[in-house]
Amino acid sequence: xxxxxxxxxxxxxxxxxxxxxxxxxxxxxxxxxxxxxxxxxxxxxxxxxxxxxxxxxxxxxxxxxxxxxxxxxxxxxxxxxxxxxxxxxxxxxxxxxxxxxxxxxxxxxxxxxxxxxxxxxxxxxxxxxxxxxxxxxxxxxxxxxxxxxxxxxxxxxxxxxxxxxxxxxxxxxxxxxxxxxxxxxxxxxxxxxxxxxxxxxxxxxxxxxxxxxxxxxxxxxxxxxxxxxxxxxxxxxxxxxxxxxxxxxxxxxxx
Amino acid sequence: xxxxxxxxxxxxxxxxxxxxxxxxxxxxxxxxxxxxxxxxxxxxxxxxxxxxxxxxxxxxxxxxxxxxxxxxxxxxxxxxxxxxxxxxxxxxxxxxxxxxxxxxxxxxxxxxxxxxxxxxxxxxxxxxxxxxxxxxxxxxxxxxxxxxxxxxxxxxxxxxxxxxxxxxxxxxxxxxxxxxxxxxxxxxxxxxxxxxxxxxxxxxxxxxxxxxxxxxxxxxxxxxxxxxxxxxxxxxxxxxxxxxxxxxxxxxxxxxxxxxxxxxxxxxxxxxxxxxxxxxxxxxxxxxxxx
Amino acid sequence: xxxxxxxxxxxxxxxxxxxxxxxxxxxxxxxxxxxxxxxxxxxxxxxxxxxxxxxxxxxxxxxxxxxxxxxxxxxxxxxxxxxxxxxxxxxxxxxxxxxxxxxxxxxxxxxxxxxxxxxxxxxxxxxxxxxxxxxxxxxxxxxxxxxxxxxxxxxxxxxxxxxxxxxxxxxxxxxxxxxxxxxxxxxxxxxxxxxxxxxxxxxxxxxxxxxxxxxxxxxxxxxxxxxxxxxxxxxxxxxxxxxxxxxxxxxxxxxxxxxxxxxxxxxxxxxxxxxxxxxxxxxxxxxxxxxxxxxxxxxxxxxxxxxxxxxxxxxxxxxxxxxxxxxxxxxxxx
Numbered sequence: 001x002x003x004x005x006x007x008x009x010x011x012x013x014x015x016x017x018x019x020x021x022x023x024x025x026x027x028x029x030x031x032x033x034x035x036x037x038x039x040x041x042x043x044x045x046x047x048x049x050x051x052x053x054x055x056x057x058x059x060x061x062x063x064x065x066x067x068x069x070x071x072x073x074x075x076x077x078x079x080x081x082x083x084x085x086x087x088x089x090x091x092x093x094x095x096x097x098x099x100x101x102x103x104x105x106x107x108x109x110x111x112x113x114x115x116x117x118x119x120x121x122x123x124x125x126x127x128x129x130x131x132x133x134x135x136x137x138x139x140x141x142x143x144x145x146x147x148x149x150x151x152x153x154x155x156x157x158x159x160x161x162x163x164x165x166x167x168x169x170x171x172x173x174x175x176x177x178x179x180x181x182x183x184x185x186x187x188x189x190x191x192x193x194x195x196x197x198x199x200x201x202x203x204x205x206x207x208x209x210x211x212x213x214x215x216x217x218x219x220x221x222x223x224x225x226x227x228x229x230x231x232x233x234x235x236x237x238x239x240x241x242x243x244x245x246x247x248x249x250x251x252x253x254x255x
Numbered sequence: 256x257x258x259x260x261x262x263x264x265x266x267x268x269x270x271x272x273x274x275x276x277x278x279x280x281x282x283x284x285x286x287x288x289x290x291x292x293x294x295x296x297x298x299x300x301x302x303x304x305x306x307x308x309x310x311x312x313x314x315x316x317x318x319x320x321x322x323x324x325x326x327x328x329x330x331x332x333x334x335x336x337x338x339x340x341x342x343x344x345x346x347x348x349x350x351x352x353x354x355x356x357x358x359x360x361x362x363x364x365x366x367x368x369x370x371x372x373x374x375x376x377x378x379x380x381x382x383x384x385x386x387x388x389x390x391x392x393x394x395x396x397x398x399x400x401x402x403x404x405x406x407x408x409x410x411x412x413x414x415x416x417x418x419x420x421x422x423x424x425x426x427x428x429x430x431x432x433x434x435x436x437x438x439x440x441x442x443x444x445x446x447x448x449x450x451x452x453x454x455x456x457x458x459x460x461x462x463x464x465x466x467x468x469x470x471x472x473x474x475x476x477x478x479x480x481x482x483x484x485x486x487x488x489x490x491x492x493x494x495x496x497x498x499x500x501x502x503x504x505x506x507x508x509x510x511x512x513x514x515x516x517x518x519x520x521x522x523x524x525x526x527x528x529x530x531x532x533x534x535x536x537x538x539x540x541x542x543x544x545x546x
Numbered sequence: 547x548x549x550x551x552x553x554x555x556x557x558x559x560x561x562x563x564x565x566x567x568x569x570x571x572x573x574x575x576x577x578x579x580x581x582x583x584x585x586x587x588x589x590x591x592x593x594x595x596x597x598x599x600x601x602x603x604x605x606x607x608x609x610x611x612x613x614x615x616x617x618x619x620x621x622x623x624x625x626x627x628x629x630x631x632x633x634x635x636x637x638x639x640x641x642x643x644x645x646x647x648x649x650x651x652x653x654x655x656x657x658x659x660x661x662x663x664x665x666x667x668x669x670x671x672x673x674x675x676x677x678x679x680x681x682x683x684x685x686x687x688x689x690x691x692x693x694x695x696x697x698x699x700x701x702x703x704x705x706x707x708x709x710x711x712x713x714x715x716x717x718x719x720x721x722x723x724x725x726x727x728x729x730x731x732x733x734x735x736x737x738x739x740x741x742x743x744x745x746x747x748x749x750x751x752x753x754x755x756x757x758x759x760x761x762x763x764x765x766x767x768x769x770x771x772x773x774x775x776x777x778x779x780x781x782x783x784x785x786x787x788x789x790x791x792x793x794x795x796x797x798x799x800x801x802x803x804x805x806x807x808x809x810x811x812x813x814x815x816x817x818x819x820x821x822x823x824x825x826x827x828x829x830x831x832x833x834x835x836x837x838x839x840x841x842x843x844x845x846x847x848x849x850x851x852x853x854x855x856x857x858x859x860x861x862x863x864x865x866x867x868x869x870x871x872x873x874x875x876x877x878x879x880x
Contacts, residue, residue, distance in 0.1 A: 056736065076740055077743055088737070094737060097726070097730060097733065098858055098860075101726055101729075104723070105741055113723045113724050113743075115724050122722075125722060125723065129861070134863065290649040290652065350575075351846050355843050358838075361835055362839030368828055480660055491649075528654075532641050
């Protein structure tokens with residue numbers, strides 16, 4: 001694996017709700033081509049961090065850079081345009097869209113998504129749709145969802161929804177994926193399958209920031225791990241060295 | 256100067272009605288997390304129930320108010336149990352719940368119109384003698400309105416601050432999931448909240464009807480967005496904010512009525528609502544970040 | 547002219563207009579999940595602006611006072627009516643469509659409806675107050691010089707043409723990637739945003755297009771009836787359209803045709819035959835309002851997806867001209 005520069009850099013970011021400092025001066029970065037894990041006990045500020053990076057919420061101070069651009073104050077959709085796409089902790093499939101439509105939604109800057117184009121340029125939309133359709137079918141095939149392509153996404157099982165989340169995010173052709181606990185509430189078989197998918201995608205060059213509770217998963221696939229506690233970055237490094245880090249151990253036990 | 260002063264005094268009277276109504280709406284929102292568009296009709300119901308006690312049974316208007324408020328409390332409870340809960344049980348989306356309450360709004364307003372007619376109604380009551388408050392003249396009745404409202408606000412404060420129920424309500428309003436997990440009897444608290452919300456709506460409706468002198472079945476529907484203006488300025492779901500919002504809206508409405516055509520004072524409330532939504536949608540009086 | 551035939555003619559005109567309303571509100575709620583609780587206000591704006599741009603200058607007499615007073619030929623007034631409704635939609639959308647909960651837009655629409663009604667009624671200078679505008683000329687009848695009844699047929703043809711255009715536009719929007727984004731926003735705004743869709747801009751555009759439908763429908767109404775005033779613009783009118791949309795099947799443009807037929811046409815026609823009870827003039831109106839309210843609740847309770855539920859959108863690969871079909875098969879079979 002070739003490591004290049006930092007794709008994502010979080011610098012001294014803060015966010016408080018009322019009196020509670022959810023993220024309190026956290027800094028870390030994600031190098032291009034890596035799978036970086038973000039772990040920490042409950043209440044460490046991981047979820048808030050995901051929301052800040054993805055633009056769902058705005059940091060009160062500090063800065064976040066992605067691919068050499070300041071994204072601290074950008075709205076979510078602009079961040080996605082730059083190639084940073086997130087998934088959600090609880091699968092949020094678009095229930096009344098079919099599995100295929102969920103995927104077709106994801107490509108960025110679709111010509112057919114303009115209202116006037118829908119009325120006056122149907123031929124060109126048709127061509128674009130066919131192109132995306134081909135790609136979506138390949139993607140569904142890869143994630144073994146092809147037989148379900150015309151099922152409403154709301155009817156999928158929990159595990160299938162997790163796979164759909166990942167496939168849909170990939171259809172957006174991101175530079176980096178921000179996965180918010182993709183293995184939460186998932187059975188061991190599927191955990192392994194998701195893990196393999198992530199590792200394979202990483203081999204193909206995809207960068208990941210993985211928020212995860214399951215430390216053995218983190219240990220087996222992450223190149224680099226960032227530990228958060230009480231809104232700050234407590235330590236970072238390889239998982240096996242972090243296991244011996246006293247601060248990390250006590251944060252987990254204390255949390 | 257005395258124009259401004261009388262505007263402020265009349266503003267306090269309007270604020271009295273408004274604060275009772277606003278606390279009821281915002282409290283129900285806090286606990287259930289959706290806006291009840293049929294709330295205005297609870298006010299209207301109160302006004303008409305009191306009409307029956309006052310006109311047909313010749314009761315004193317303040318006794319009629321208490322009885323009417325109690326009936327509206329039951330009405331509100333039933334609205335929740337019979338109409339709303341079936342949807343909550345089926346985990347209906349927020350959009351659907353709002354459609355349900357607006358359907359209920361239409362139903363109740365027209366039911367009231369079917370029973371009592373669309374014409375103007377009036378209570379049998381006298382405004383009492385005039386009192387001089389400096390340069391401002393107010394009636395005994397208006398003074399009673401302010402006192403009643405103040406008592407209701409104090410009672411609400413005591414309920415929220417010092418009772419187990421009040422603490423449970425605040426907990427549900429802050430974080431419904433946490434409240435559920437920490438063993439609060441969510442269903443019972445919700446039931447009681449609808450009762451209290453109805454009680455306040457009924458009382459506010461009667462006082463509104465006394466204050467406007469004559470009323471029609473559109474009484475509550477026409478007042479609803481004034482209530483929204485107060486509730487949203489105060490930060491929706493926050494009872495203390497609603498009181499503050501009611502005072503601001505009430506005073507601004509009446510002060511502006513001294514200078515412009517008083518028919519347009521509701522337009523002023525509307526303007527404030529729009530302004531708040533544009534500039535500070537989480538409410539003027541809410542410091543916390545959560546919307 | 548045969549009385550029954552004339553009666554059917556009027557019903558057919560209203561049916562076409564209600565179809566246009568239903569497609570408009572379906573785009574807003576059924577497709578994009580936007581709560582517009584005062585759709586009728588956008589209808590009214592369309593009606594008023596089409597009226598005052600077709601009427602000509604007020605003569606100060608019976609026609610009363612109103613703004614603009616242009617005398618423009620059909621179809622310019624309905625276009626202006628649609629534009630006026632669109633402008634109101636932009637203003638309401640700026641306040642209510644930002645990333646706030648859907649309650650807020652509902653609150654804004656209810657409030658805007660109340661205030662607009664109040665101002666239009668109390669301000670005589672805008673649209674002649676409570677009396678409203680009247681004697682709006684019928685489209686092109688200065689050319690045809692037909693009697694009112696015979697002219698009705700001409701107008702029906704105009705309405706049918708516009709309804710067909712409305713259907714084609716609605717279907718094209720629904721089936722396009724644009725419609726897909728709106729449906730995604732309806733299901734989960736956060737997901738749509740995370741996939742790079744500008745949620746505010748999309749909601750705004752759906753809100754505007756739906757309002758243009760409302761405005762054009764209103765314009766057609768005023769040009770057919772010749773008059774419009776605030777009494778034709780009450781809460782129940784909005785919810786007749788809502789009930790039609792919910793019962794027809796939210797998200798399904800064909801369902802809207804069914805809804806527009808079943809609810810407003812049947813509803814208004816049945817209540818027309820109820821006897822008036824002396825001394826209780828509003829009773830029929832009250833029952834009608836109660837029934838509409840009840841219908842809304844029962845519809846979402848027992849038939850939430852309507853008579854003609856939204857259908858799945860299916861896709862198939864078109865074999866490319868020079869590419870091999872075998873490749874496509876391979877992909878499809880996995």
